[in-house]
Amino acid sequence: xxVVILGSxxxxxxxxxxLDAMGHDVSIIDKSKxxxxxxxxxxKGQIVIGIGIDEDVLREAGIEKADVFAxxxxxxxxxxxxxxxxxxxxxxxxxxxxxxDPLREETYHTLGLQTLCPTTLISNTIVETILPGASxxxxxxxxxxxxxx
Amino acid sequence: xxxxxxxGGKVGRSLTETLVNDGHEVLLIEKNPVKVEQYxxxxxxxxxxxxxxxxxxLLDAGVKRADVVIAVTGEDEDNLVCCxxxxxKFKVNKTIARVNNPRNERIFRALxxxxxxxxxxxxxxxxxxxxxxxxLHHMSGLRDNNKELISAVIGQNSPVLDLPLxxxxxxxxxxxxxxxxxxxxxxPGSDVRLAHNDELVxxxxxxNDAELQKMLINS
Numbered sequence: 070x071x072v073v074i075l076g077s078x079x080x081x082x083x084x085x086x087x088l089d090a091m092g093h094d095v096s097i098i099d100k101s102k103x104x105x106x107x108x109x110x111x112x113k114g115q116i117v118i119g120i121g122i123d124e125d126v127l128r129e130a131g132i133e134k135a136d137v138f139a140x141x142x143x144x145x146x147x148x149x150x151x152x153x154x155x156x157x158x159x160x161x162x163x164x165x166x167x168x169x170d171p172l173r174e175e176t177y178h179t180l181g182l183q184t185l186c187p188t189t190l191i192s193n194t195i196v197e198t199i200l201p202g203a204s205x206x207x208x209x210x211x212x213x214x215x216x217x218x
Numbered sequence: 219x220x221x222x223x224x225x226g227g228k229v230g231r232s233l234t235e236t237l238v239n240d241g242h243e244v245l246l247i248e249k250n251p252v253k254v255e256q257y258x259x260x261x262x263x264x265x266x267x268x269x270x271x272x273x274x275x276l277l278d279a280g281v282k283r284a285d286v287v288i289a290v291t292g293e294d295e296d297n298l299v300c301c302x303x304x305x306x307k308f309k310v311n312k313t314i315a316r317v318n319n320p321r322n323e324r325i326f327r328a329l330x331x332x333x334x335x336x337x338x339x340x341x342x343x344x345x346x347x348x349x350x351x352x353x354l355h356h357m358s359g360l361r362d363n364n365k366e367l368i369s370a371v372i373g374q375n376s377p378v379l380d381l382p383l384x385x386x387x388x389x390x391x392x393x394x395x396x397x398x399x400x401x402x403x404x405x406p407g408s409d410v411r412l413a414h415n416d417e418l419v420x421x422x423x424x425x426n427d428a429e430l431q432k433m434l435i436n437s
Contacts, residue, residue, distance in 0.1 A: 172273050
């Protein structure tokens with residue numbers, strides 16, 4: 070499987086290393102060269118330095134032949150934009166965007182983007198660990214401070 | 219009209235002031251509390267602190283009754299997300315986004331932004347227009363995104379110099395809208411010959427640059 074990953078942070082680098090070790094064809098993009106130091110020395114995939122919302126950078130990473138695109142930079146909006154470019158313009162069959170902000174995640178999930186919100190996932194996992202089987206509230210009120218970054 | 223503006227940089231601030239003076243109801247959303255305080259002092263109660271990419275912030279700003287949302291931050295991703303949230307989640311009729319990188323203009327349109335405005339492109343066009351005669355100038359796109367207005371200034375080496383206006387051949391689908399000579403309009407059907415420094419305004423399908431350049435500017 071051909072996978073293009075945007076963002077070589079902890080998640081991106083680990084995802085790239087895992088899929089690479091499983092024998093998949095991996096390209097990983099990051100704007101900073103230093104970010105690739107997180108990749109293991111055994112990594113056989115392709116490394117692309119550039120901005121992930123740039124069509125030419127995505128092309129260089131082989132987006133046109135990709136089966137999967139995963140956007141895991143630390144910027145929600147960058148992930149959202151890059152994912153839409155991959156999905157709508159390059160017609161990548163499976164596109165996944167990490168979005169930290171639960172409200173934004175909900176919005177884009179509703180609009181048809183495949184999204185993952187680590188904030189909700191981890192919070193729910195902790196709740197599940199300390200209160201197994203307890204029912205969680207449908208909606209969690211958002212804090213004003215959290216909205217102001 | 220109720221207009222929400224996202225991003226209080228130079229563009230957002232001037233835009234707010236202009237639209238307020240034009241009599242519109244305007245709300246500027248800006249993240250930086252120092253700027254919010256400063257603008258509130260200068261412009262009055264038309265500024266609110268927040269991240270306009272947040273659905274809740276837009277909702278609190280009354281996005282549901284907004285006629286237009288304009289995103290003019292320095293980050294294209296932020297402008298896209300703000301306009302998409304306004305458009306798709308809150309059904310705002312018209313969204314306008316500033317495009318910082320001209321390469322993103324096409325992407326913005328493809329992703330449903332009503333109007334993508336690139337200041338870099340606008341600046342290039344404006345400078346291009348000031349250059350000596352013998353050039354093409356993109357004046358404006360139309361609502362029909364496939365057509366645009368182009369101005370051509372006839373230079374000394376133009377292949378159509380001295381040609382009767384009525385014999386002028388343009389690329390298929392194009393139309394001469396106006397001829398300007400010495401600051402005065404000359405109707406397209408007039409019995410005149412094309413002269414140096416004449417400005418032709420042409421409505422044409424997009425992508426005809428090379429052909430128009432060859433026909434009107436240099437052979």
